[in-house]
Amino acid sequence: MAAADSPSATLRRRDLCSRGIRLAGKMRSDVIDLLDTYVERQGLDASASVAVVEGVPAAAVEHWDEQSGTQRLLENLAAYRTFRTLLAQMLEEQREQLGEADAGLGRALAAVLLQVSAFAYHLEELLRLESRGAPSEEEAGPPQPLHLGLFERKLRGLGVLRELAQWAVRSARDLRQLAKPSLGSSSALSTAESP
Amino acid sequence: AFVPLTPRILSLTPDFSTSTLNLKWSDNGSIFPYGLDAFWQIQILRKETMEKVTQVIYYSKLTQEDVILSWNWTSDMPLECTSHYVKIRSYINVTQFVGPKDWSDWSAIEEVPGKDTEPNGSGMFPEDSVVAVGSDVTFCCIHEEGQEIQQMKYGREIYPMIRLSSRSSAIRVLNASASNASGTNVVCRLSEYEMHGTVLFVGYAPDIPQNLSCETSNFVTIKCTWKPGRPSGLYGKRETKYSLSERMSGKNVSCKVDETNGERVCNFSVNPDQTTYNFILRASNPIGQAESSLVIDLTQRVHPKAPEKLTFSGTNSTSVLLHWFINGSFAEIRLLCQIEISSGHSEQKTHNVSMPGGGFSTYTAQLNALRPYTKYQFRVRCSSADSFWRWSDWSRTEEHTTSEA
Numbered sequence A: 001m002a003a004a005d006s007p008s009a010t011l012r013r014r015d016l017c018s019r020g021i022r023l024a025g026k027m028r029s030d031v032i033d034l035l036d037t038y039v040e041r042q043g044l045d046a047s048a049s050v051a052v053v054e055g056v057p058a059a060a061v062e063h064w065d066e067q068s069g070t071q072r073l074l075e076n077l078a079a080y081r082t083f084r085t086l087l088a089q090m091l092e093e094q095r096e097q098l099g100e101a102d103a104g105l106g107r108a109l110a111a112v113l114l115q116v117s118a119f120a121y122h123l124e125e126l127l128r129l130e131s132r133g134a135p136s137e138e139e140a141g142p143p144q145p146l147h148l149g150l151f152e153r154k155l156r157g158l159g160v161l162r163e164l165a166q167w168a169v170r171s172a173r174d175l176r177q178l179a180k181p182s183l184g185s186s187s188a189l190s191t192a193e194s195p
Numbered sequence B: 001a002f003v004p005l006t007p008r009i010l011s012l013t014p015d016f017s018t019s020t021l022n023l024k025w026s027d028n029g030s031i032f033p034y035g036l037d038a039f040w041q042i043q044i045l046r047k048e049t050m051e052k053v054t055q056v057i058y059y060s061k062l063t064q065e066d067v068i069l070s071w072n073w074t075s076d077m078p079l080e081c082t083s084h085y086v087k088i089r090s091y092i093n094v095t096q097f098v099g100p101k102d103w104s105d106w107s108a109i110e111e112v113p114g115k116d117t118e119p120n121g122s123g124m125f126p127e128d129s130v131v132a133v134g135s136d137v138t139f140c141c142i143h144e145e146g147q148e149i150q151q152m153k154y155g156r157e158i159y160p161m162i163r164l165s166s167r168s169s170a171i172r173v174l175n176a177s178a179s180n181a182s183g184t185n186v187v188c189r190l191s192e193y194e195m196h197g198t199v200l201f202v203g204y205a206p207d208i209p210q211n212l213s214c215e216t217s218n219f220v221t222i223k224c225t226w227k228p229g230r231p232s233g234l235y236g237k238r239e240t241k242y243s244l245s246e247r248m249s250g251k252n253v254s255c256k257v258d259e260t261n262g263e264r265v266c267n268f269s270v271n272p273d274q275t276t277y278n279f280i281l282r283a284s285n286p287i288g289q290a291e292s293s294l295v296i297d298l299t300q301r302v303h304p305k306a307p308e309k310l311t312f313s314g315t316n317s318t319s320v321l322l323h324w325f326i327n328g329s330f331a332e333i334r335l336l337c338q339i340e341i342s343s344g345h346s347e348q349k350t351h352n353v354s355m356p357g358g359g360f361s362t363y364t365a366q367l368n369a370l371r372p373y374t375k376y377q378f379r380v381r382c383s384s385a386d387s388f389w390r391w392s393d394w395s396r397t398e399e400h401t402t403s404e405a
Helices: A007-041 A069-098 A103-129 A150-179 A186-191
Strands: B009-015 B020-026 B037-046 B051-061 B068-074 B084-093 B110-112 B123-125 B129-132 B137-142 B151-154 B162-165 B168-173 B184-189 B195-203 B210-216 B221-227 B241-246 B252-254 B264-269 B276-285 B288-297 B308-313 B320-325 B334-343 B349-356 B362-367 B375-384 B398-401
Touching: A007 A103, A007 A150, A069 A103, A069 A150, A103 A150, A150 B184, A150 B195, B009 B084, B009 B110, B020 B037, B020 B084, B037 B068, B051 B068, B137 B151, B137 B195, B151 B168, B168 B184, B210 B276, B210 B288, B221 B276, B241 B264, B252 B264, B264 B276, B308 B375, B308 B398, B320 B375, B334 B362, B349 B362
Parallel strands: B123 B195, B129 B195
Antiparallel strands: B009 B020, B020 B068, B037 B051, B037 B084, B084 B110, B123 B137, B137 B168, B151 B184, B162 B168, B184 B195, B210 B221, B221 B264, B241 B252, B241 B276, B276 B288, B308 B320, B320 B362, B334 B349, B334 B375, B375 B398
16 A cells, blocks of 8 residues: 655646646647548548547546546556557658648648657656556557558548547546545555556 | 361460450461461450450461460459459461361350459459549449448549449449549448448649759759649659659669759769760659750859858958859869949949869959948859859858058
8 A cells, every 4th residue: 555645746646637637638629620631631521430440549448437546547648659659650651642742731640649749748747656657668559550551541540530539538537537636645546556 | 167276275364453464375376387367356254244345356377386476455444353254266267278267166264363252352443543634443342242332432422333243343433533632532331330442543644844954053963953844643652753864974863852942853963074964854653754855064054152251361452352262163164253342332343253263262353443441342153154054142241341541
């Protein structure tokens, strides 16, 4: 059992959580804008249903209420590290396929990639606060899928961005949960800690 | 009636990248007298129902040897879309035989199976291809047995479907118009969550490069620039690529787009002891290629860099020595330089000097008839004296005050 939080740690966590919530909100609105641009520039149908995309972390979670704080942070961090890799792949593909033709889409993608990286760092900060430390980097990052045709890659990008938008919502909820005083004490965080 | 032996197809080879079938067969010429006319009727069939797609007659002359004949046929749809079949029969005009003559029997049918016969063949074809504006393109959607295609769309438009087999249907797009940068999506919807798709890039072959111009600023590198002409409408890895080759030296360089101003540039190293250059600029993209050529005498295409490091020496009340440096090797030519002198009082004066070119050297000019104790502004630009091509840019302006009288 970890010792009870010092007031400064509690204050620090609450500050990190509230800044994280704002970051997630900003990220979500930028991802929504990017989605509109992406759909239009890639000639996709905005209403197209995209099946679950392999290698993209799903935002939906069962028993959300029962998750511990550390679990929330770890799942969030793994997801955003994965999105960082996925968005970097999309940016590379976009440059290869379009070159300078659509620099606007490229810039928008790069901007969201920056925000995802910043948010991942923010989560690592919160985990360090738990004196738990973030898992090492190589645990994250999906392999690049084998040969995908261009249309499949376009759909995959759509799936990535849609799921990222969902994650931004979930992350804000997770951070609000973490920031709650009753749950905020580290005992709540550590008891659920699995080895 | 005289009926020749049934021909035997030696090989039927598909080239999926070009949707072309190559047929090879033997003409069995060794069993006939020399020089007879032979006619080969070739039939291409397609779909589950083995509909006849085309029938052609190929003509050859027998040479008393067994010759392997070869014939190509390009399909109007990807060969993956459905199975294609070929059969052949022959008619030999045996002039020595006075009786009636007839066609041989058809050969055994040769098949090139489509992807709709393969377990994991699902998908859309052609996959991510590039065609010229105005092309007619056939797309097919191959799905699993029992699945139904709800609709097939090209861009935003739903197209009528042509059934090829129980697992394959096609649409035919006529006179395709230019696609946007990310290509036109072709989508085959099987259910709410399942669809196959491909992308078609529709653009233009490269235009002939225009205003091709080559010059040197230093006799070390030749810089060629040009205007691409009509945009191809293709981007990224499909965009038009340029390469420059020089006939005399046989050298070839690839060119790039100048990131700063989007200008297309090719840099070619000057060859020692070569003055005349015969350049060919080739433009190519997946749709086609074009080229421009240019022959230059390098000494007539000198466009020096702006002079630098202006300094003064030997100053007195009415004259000064002005020095400047030019980054380049001009030993092969004479330089003509213009020195612009201005001061607060009087109007600007321009002083022309000519001197032998040097190798990455500093040049000097004596400027007389200056007024004592006066602040002057000096700047310099240079060009080739022998055959003028272009002035360099002006140097930075430097100030100097003459001494008192």
